[in-house]
Amino acid sequence: MSFLFSLLLLQGAPVAAPHAMPGEETVAPYAVDDRNAGAAPFVGDGMAKAFHGQDGIRRIVDNMVEFSFADAVIGEIFANQDKVRLKRTLFEQFCYILNAGCTYTGRDMASAHKDMGIQKADMNRLVEVLQRAMTAEGVDFQAQNRFLSKLAPMRRAVLQK
């Protein structure tokens, strides 16, 4: 790391999209806040352990995103969206909510899903895809259901009005 760059970091100089990974498309600026994740985290480390920590959460999210893009029902909603960003932000969101040691830097749920035309059937399908990914990781059903209950109230923000 160059001296100048280290100095900038130390001074907390603003950097464009500091959380973005290489390969991500740029998005319109927004205020970063853990509350954008849409749910308060679980207390304690039980849920993080049930999901096998950050490694397990990453495997679940990667599978969920790949299944969603390839899915016959909801695949077309994901077509042309930024898969690199979605994998990162979804991982952060799940990791934050599961209290596995992350902060969430993505957009709030209403902004992220605005004008996508998402219907109830799409939501149900996504839940099935997530269940498949959690089961593939060996997450027990009680922990799966506790997590799904946390996500359930976000339906209102995601579904097309």
Ligand code: HEM
């Ligand atoms: C409770 C349910 C859901 C949660 C927790 C969730 C979570 C997220 C998160 C964290 C992001 C990324 C935000 C960002 O880029 O800053 C996102 C984006 C996205 N979501 Fe969801 N989502 C949900 C439901 C759905 C459903 C039902 C669909 C479609 C079937 C969907 C399709 C998408 C797409 C296509 C994007 C990419 C948007 C873009 O790149 O501009 N989501 N979602």
